[in-house]
Amino acid sequence: MAEAQAQNIEFKAEIKQVLDILIHSLYSEQEIFLRELISNASDALNRFKIESLKSNNQVLDPAVPLGVWISTDKDAGTLTIKDTGIGMTQEDMVQYLGTIAHSGAKNFIEAMKELNKGDTKTTTDVIGQFGVGFYSVFMVAEEVTVTSRSYQPEAEAAYWKSSGEGSFEVGPSDKADRGTVIEIKLKEDAKDYAETYRIRQIVKEHSDFVAFPIYLEEESHEEDKKGEKVFNQINAQTALWRERSSDVDAEKYKSFYQQLTFDFQDPLKTIHFQAEMPIQFYALLFIPSRRDYKMFQKQDDYGLKLYARKVLIKEDFKDLLPPYLRFVEGVVDSEDLPLNVSREMVQNTPMIARIKKALIGRVSTELERFAKDDEAGFKTFYKEFGQFLKEGIASDKENTEKFLDLLRFASTATEGEDLTSLNDYVSRMKEDQKDIYYVLGDDAKVVARSSHLDYFRKNDLEVLYLTDPMDNFMLMGLSEYNGKQLKNIDDAELELPEDEKKIETPKDEGFISLTAYIKETLGDKVEDVRESKILTDSAARLVNPGGMGNTSFYRAQRLMGQDFQVPKKILELNPGHEVVKDLSARLKANDQDPLLPVFVEQLYENELLAEGIHPNPAEMIPRLQKLMTEALRKS
Template identity: 45%
Template sequence: DGGDSFRIESAEKADRGTEIHITLKAEMDEYTQAHKLRQVIKKHSDYVGFPIYIDGEQANEQESLWRKKPSDVEDEAYQKFYQMMTFDFMPPLKTIHFSTDMPVNLRSLLFIPSKREANPMALRKEPGVKLYSNNVLIKEYCTDLLPDWLAFVDGVVDSEDLPLNVSRETVHNNRLMRQLAKVVRKRVLREIRKMSEKEEETFEKFWAEYGRILKEGFAVDPAAKDELEPLLHYISSKSDGKLITLKTYVERMPEDQASIYYVLGDDISSVKNSPHLDPFKAKDWEVLYFVEPIDAFMVSQWTETQGKPLVNVAGAEIELPEDEEEDSAEESTLSEAAINLFIGRCVKLLGERVTEVKLSKVLKDSPVRLIAPEEGAAPSGYDRIQRLMNQDYEVPKRIMEVNKNHPIIVNLSEKLEAAGDDAASEIVDLTIEQLYESALIQEGLHPNPAAMIPRIQKLLEIATKA
């Protein structure tokens, strides 16, 4: 009658074996069709250890690749299995094949796809690995074995310890599942770490695709920080465009450097020219480039690593050991009256857009820089996050530091001194405005850089007058 009960009775039978007779409900007649039975067997019992026949033909694969020894499997077999499972014809970046019997029985074959975005033709449309119990599929998309920040990993996990009768809906409540998850997660992270140490080219491809996802895991999963921190990689001012770890950075620090320094920006080209790097270039100290939106979010709560403070080079509190030779070489030819006139003009022109205009103690090659005031400032990177998220963004007030030795500042100051403080000077005012807004762009804080175009064109007009 198609109910959920059954009975066992004695029967006369000439040959060995068991026969199971099933009565289907009327609306389930599709399961009498051979093609439907093949679909079910292919999905749930393709790798059971005995053949299954339909109309005299074997319907299951029977041999599971993940139960073989890795040394017995050719790369071509891995590739064929991956393509069959995912319909992704690009080779995976990494194949992870392992087995263990302690603390749980586990056979696993995992893949890291070459691209983060799935092929539109991909067979697997959701995150999660295939979960098997002794070659019988328990769950097609199991998301309980890996955290969200490793959801890009695909493949198969098989455990004989997992009972066949476990409910597919309540797999995540199983104590054994937590043990399996711990083993799988640990192994995947180990393989990624090994890739970063021994396969530089492959890891660079991996980081380009999945680095942001690991950073998101670091930012939102406090329990994962210790696991993920060794995997974080950044380009720096001394890495020649190569990725380095925080550990490598610390190993290269000079003895008189006590902190790890970073600069925030929108891209590598902009941070390379950041005025905040001036004193670090002069001292030949390395600075990490934080150029992804998630980096700004991370540093709002990430203040220490490798036992050392993590410091934004744009901070007002930056104090570096002074070099006597540098001090003597930086004597300015500009009169105090002239530079004071220029600072006063900046204060008058910029008004409430700045909290203060003052001489810089650190600038070398840049005319100005903007720094956050020490009191009442938002956490490092917060203003950049707010601009990126468009949450009622207003340009934050900053301190503008001026380099009195820079040719632009010297020229403007001398013009003001020659003409007098009250004299109108279009070129001075336009240049001050441009210096300020250029600094906003370098900080990633300008809401609309295109608005500068009329001013730039006016400056070009003045500069090209005969």
């Protein structure tokens, strides 16, 4: 080692913070350092395979076997991990071991501030998410020395050394063979990681399905080799996705899922299949048990792992599934994808589009089966991921039909937390009912008191409650189901069964005067004021004029925090309701009554509030206080 050419370089401030957290805060997660180092070694081996293919084997040591070798020395208190992967130059070491992407370091620090330090599941999860995995070695290390030689034949070997306390040293090395060796001098309280049984235990739990062999140096148990040191393979090294599903038990699936995602809860659903036509590929997909299994996950941090004949081509490959299925985790391995395809070009190959189509179809089919066979499990799924399906209904016209039967809604026919499907709704429709009815709102309990429901309750017509914020967007892509139109019951032109409509009755002069007064008072706020044909128990309701945009559009704007103009609707009144009768009588007694316009404004804004489109409910407070004052004076 040419010490004269060695350099000592200070860690950046954010890396010092990361190291401080890792060294002092996470004692209960120490063992994951080995998972992270093996994961890095596996990545290096994968990258070497790809570079070897791209360069037609013009690499250093092309015949050297690919793998990871681990050895321990209890007396010296050391642990050594070697791989024959792509290797690093001195410049690579400064770049990859001396720095972390600023955003990754910052996000890790913020994530750790938010977590309960005693929650081993969540802290273990966070370690692998922000590109800080290598530095976890300092949880157990007094000093770490990394020696490496790149796959490039002319590249020089180099070393990197640090105690994790503020700086690192780099310089040239005399290492002759390709790959990387990490020598760890263990802390006093971490000496158990020099025990071979401990290494076996950790590899079995965290790295059993790594695609390359992991060897551990142990004493031989063979009679003629007793006392000798030999390397034994200690991982299953199984491409689990290529096995027949009938040969894989639930425990193997669970272990693979946990190693894939760092989510230490069981997956909610496993989808394992092989496709032969029109393209051959293997897929092992998982649906997590909760949507927040990746804490602090960014919106675009998703995607499946894409392999070509067991060689990892791309991590987090987003083009295998549409964005609304981003909650699906897993692996896809293609037999037909060329191994030497660049990671940038792979997304443009026609095969990817075919695989994507097959995956969407299989996911929808498996979810339908899940809904049929496991009602409780599907209920959990829908609570966590139902919004994603609605996003798909709005955004993916081509595949809308595949997911319609998975939608679930509360309705006037369900109770408590029970939900109904569109198919079940249709099965309960009356013979003369042509449409599927729904009402929009912010909460099922509030919607259940909607004035729009008067007629439908009286005539035993089921109405769906659309109370999820995503329902507003979903409706932009959902107008019918099985030939039946979805109709908002606040539509003024809504057609109802003919024999159920109210018989026209002569108008009362007082009521006619009241509608004219209210229209004049509200002015441009309403399109019209008229008698309702369907209200029975409520005083008023707001309905959409024919040809006007759906209320869902305005609700969507409000939910996104966008400025919007309150739509001009038709205010319908129930002439038989006490409030309307009293207003009519008050107008007849004194059309200059100063409280009349106050009552009218409040009646109108009550309905805006019920519709979920009031731009600023707090503005009603002074008016309500005025009405309370008048009421108290007369009591």
